[in-house]
């Protein structure tokens with residue numbers, strides 16, 4: 001059985017001109033029979049909320065076996081130190097090197113049964129999403145879909161390295177997902 005929960009819903013605040021003034025990624029816990037996975041450990045600002053949520057679910061930090069980074073932007077990758085025993089996964093093509101991380105090179109890779117890492121480039125070259133077969137088909141999209149509004153308008157992320165690839169990635173996610181968890185904000189129905 002696979003369960004998926006939001007540990008901290010990320011924010012994305014913009015000023016009047018649309019410039020991002022503060023950002024924290026949404027942080028997710030996936031509980032499977034084959035280990036506990038955290039996706040996007042977000043920012044230091046979110047650290048207390050992530051800790052509280054884990055306690056509420058009865059999860060010890062050391063029990064988390066894998067941390068998946070959808071990409072290497074700073075608002076997604078802090079708090080790695082909370083999970084000392086976890087293997088860290090990141091896709092090839094990101095600018096930053098994360099010490100000790102496993103670099104995924106495939107277009108698609110099964111992490112554990114029911115959980116796949118899928119390359120969804122465009123926001124960054126190495127952006128990847130997590131496709132989860134639970135009671136519904138979930139996609140944890142990272143900034144391939146930064147907000148629900150990007151999805152509703154089929155609008156690629158404002159920050160992108162390749163707008164056309166980003167749009168194709170949104171379509172790839174749309175083909176699979178019942179529920180999408182964007183890079184910032186709460187889950188929504190696809």
Ligand SMILES: [Zn+2]
Nearest residue numbers: 071073123143
């Ligand atoms: Zn980003």
